[in-house]
Amino acid sequence: MNLEDIKFPIEGNVQSLVHFSDGQHNYAFSFASPFVYQQPEELKEKKAFIIGSYNPFNPGNQTPEEIFSYYTVSEKKERHPLKKLNANQKRLTLMNGNHEKIGALDILTPHNRLFKFDGMIPNLLYDSDEKLVGFCHYQPMLRKKCVYSFKPSFNRLTESIRINDIRELENSGVIKCHYAYEIIRKDADAKKRLEAIFSAEKKAEMVSNRISKIQKTETEEQSLLFLTAIIAFFWDTLIDLPLMEN
Numbered sequence: 001m002n003l004e005d006i007k008f009p010i011e012g013n014v015q016s017l018v019h020f021s022d023g024q025h026n027y028a029f030s031f032a033s034p035f036v037y038q039q040p041e042e043l044k045e046k047k048a049f050i051i052g053s054y055n056p057f058n059p060g061n062q063t064p065e066e067i068f069s070y071y072t073v074s075e076k077k078e079r080h081p082l083k084k085l086n087a088n089q090k091r092l093t094l095m096n097g098n099h100e101k102i103g104a105l106d107i108l109t110p111h112n113r114l115f116k117f118d119g120m121i122p123n124l125l126y127d128s129d130e131k132l133v134g135f136c137h138y139q140p141m142l143r144k145k146c147v148y149s150f151k152p153s154f155n156r157l158t159e160s161i162r163i164n165d166i167r168e169l170e171n172s173g174v175i176k177c178h179y180a181y182e183i184i185r186k187d188a189d190a191k192k193r194l195e196a197i198f199s200a201e202k203k204a205e206m207v208s209n210r211i212s213k214i215q216k217t218e219t220e221e222q223s224l225l226f227l228t229a230i231i232a233f234f235w236d237t238l239i240d241l242p243l244m245e246n
Contacts, residue, residue: 001029001053001068001097003223008213011184018209019056029068030054031231039063048072051231052097067097069228071105073236079111082158085121086111092236094228103127103225105136105232109240118160119241125229127222132157134178134226136233138241139163144182145241147230149217150175177214178226181234183243184208209234 010028012020018031032050034043039062043050049071052064071094080087087108094103104126110117122135125147134149141163154174161169169175186206211230217223 001066001224003213003220003227006213009210011208011210013208016059017054017062019054020209020211021056027056030056030064031235032062032064033235037062040067043067043070046072048095049232049235051228069094069096069102069224071095071228071232077109080108085158086115086117087121092232094225094232096224101128102221103133103229104130105229107136107233107236109237119237120160120162122157122161123233124157125226127225133222134229136229137161137166138237139166140241140243142182143243144180145230145234145237145243146177146180146214147226147233148175148177149222149226178217178223179230180212180214181230182210182212184210 006028007022007024007026010020010022012018012031016036020028020030022028029051030053032052032054034047034049037050038044050064050067051069053066053068054064055061071092074091074093077088077090080089085108088111089106089108092105092107093101094105096102106124106126108121108123119138119140122137124132125134125136127133134147135157136145136147138145151174154169166175170177184207186208211227217226
């Protein structure tokens with residue numbers, strides 16, 4: 001996948017798969033959950049979430065024509081070493097279409113739901129050599145989740161980072177946002193809003209998933225890593241870190 005050819009922002013509706021296209025309706029790629037596809041069988045067995053090329057005009061065919069990247073979720077959760085965070089962490093392994101590891105994402109979730117958990121602590125992103133290269137961040141008031149790279153001077157990896165802090169860090173050049181994943185509510189009349197109350201399918205039609213490219217990465221490999229990371233972060237935290245429209 002040549003990400004330079006995709007004209008961001010791209011949007012897609014949640015159906016069995018999410019097919020993303022740009023503002024001119026040019027197809028970009030699709031996202032597929034292992035709960036809805038049967039092939040490739042080896043990825044189905046791994047419970048892999050796929051980012052790939054599908055035929056959006058043939059919804060019955062859920063086999064990818066090409067796989068750009070995918071990720072798997074570890075079933076193992078570990079308590080974060082800083083117990084004051086009240087957080088568990090689990091690892092998502094990020095792979096390219098050649099089944100080569102491109103990185104990993106450590107996601108924080110509540111350890112004890114009876115106590116406070118701050119979802120705005122960075123979720124750390126690593127490259128294939130386990131070098132820390134970025135983080136994913138939850139921004140509920142803006143209805144989006146973002147992925148950032150940072151300079152060595154950034155020292156807030158275990159702190160809650162509010163929106164005003166994010167802006168200051170961006171303005172000073174300490175962090176850079178590369179992709180944002182957000183929920184967009186579509187205009188709907190009273191009839192459609194009423195139908196959405198009783199139908200999950202109708203409700204899904206009223207919102208759109210949008211991915212925006214904010215700043216370029218240094219390499220194409222980094223771009224694929226950061227794009228895969230933000231998609232993985234959005235979907236894996238859908239329940240624990242909901243956006244307003246989820």
